[in-house]
Amino acid sequence: MRHITVEPPPFFHRGPSPLARLAFFGLISLALLFADTRYRYLENIRQVAAVVLYPVVRAVELPGEALGFAGTYFSSLRQLASNNAELRTQLLAQAPAAQGYPLLEQENARLRALSKVEARFHGPATAAEVLYTGRDPFTQKVFVNKGEAAGVLPGQAVIDELGVVGQVTRVFPHMSEVTLLTDKDQAVPVKVERSGVRSVMYGAGTGRLPELRFLSPNAEIQQGDRLLTSGLDGTYPAGLAVAVVASVERETGQIFARVTCKPLAGVDSSGQLLILGQATAAPPRPEEPAEADAPRKGRGRRRG
Known part of the structure; x- marks a missing residue:
């Protein structure tokens, strides 16, 4: 019985084996690395590639940056709201004391003035x-x-x-x-x-x-x-x-x-x-003089 050998069509031809391709491209990579490191042959190519690919890089980075910015923004809003509530509480707690400051200043001014008056007054x-x-x-x-x-x-x-x-x-x-x-x-x-x-x-x-x-x-x-x-x-x-x-x-x-x-x-x-305090007592008021005795009746008889 005769064996029939079937060969794949030309478009299914795979070329060299994977190991051969790996070795080939590995050698090329090493050669390029050596040439770039030693002679800087690829410097211009890298710069051109960086300029060409920059929009792509930014397009990839923008979603991450946007998420980070949004997280920071909302975190700042929460912190500001918390600080605002705390400051409001402190303000409400200090409002009565702040309103009392002018009264205290007026009271202190009056007390100082009273102390000056007391110093001028010679007595308790x-x-x-x-x-x-x-x-x-x-x-x-x-x-x-x-x-x-x-x-x-x-x-x-x-x-x-x-x-x-x-x-x-x-x-x-x-x-x-x-x-x-x-x-x-x-x-x-x-x-x-x-x-x-x-x-x-x-x-x-x-x-x-x-x-x-x-x-x-x-x-x-x-x-x-x-x-x-x-x-x-x-x-x-x-x-x-x-x-x-x-x-x-x-x-x-x-x-x-x-x-x-x-x-x-x-x-x-x-x-x-x-x-x-009580001032020095004044001497007692003198008594009113007694009324003059009424004229006696019939001091003398009129002579006729």
Whole structure:
């Protein structure tokens, strides 16, 4: 029986064996490497290839860079949101303290001014703070946090850094009642700083300015004059600022001039006050002289 040999068509011819091809291309690669390393023959070819293939390289790199940028961006957004929330929390926590700073500065300024006033006053003084106002809307009174335990006594003068505020009228163990100089039952002996004219300033009650009563129309006083304590009553030391003259009305036919005054002290606004100790007691007022004996009846008979 005869064997028939079938050969593959020409287009299926595979050429040299794979091992031969590997050896061939390996030798070519080694030769090119040696030539490039020794003589730099392929330097220009590499540069041209790099320029030609750069768009392809960038096209391959762009998706990765875009993903990295997006990740960094969203991570930064989350970090910024977290920082923003933390800063908001801190701001809300510090807002009350920040709003209180101006008040603290004003309070410190008033305390410094009070300390200067205390240094000028030759006598004991007690710093006090207003707790609350009186309940009666028709009286002008406040309560302070110093009382009998601090040595406060009824009748002591009360001032702030600008002038006279009022007078202690009642004392409790740990607080005191202060009647303001605008109260209708208060009277403060004063004198005009410019002319020395003496008078008494009376409170007029809620919503009204104090007045100088029983002042002659020709008294030397005018709008803008400062009024100081005269010290004649023994309660208020002499020379304390009290008020400024707001208006002077001299009407024809009136016996007295009508003078209104505006208190210099923060009567309705001061929170820190100074209670002045009792001034040196004035000697007692002399007794009024006894009335002259009535003429005796029938001192002598008329002679006829």
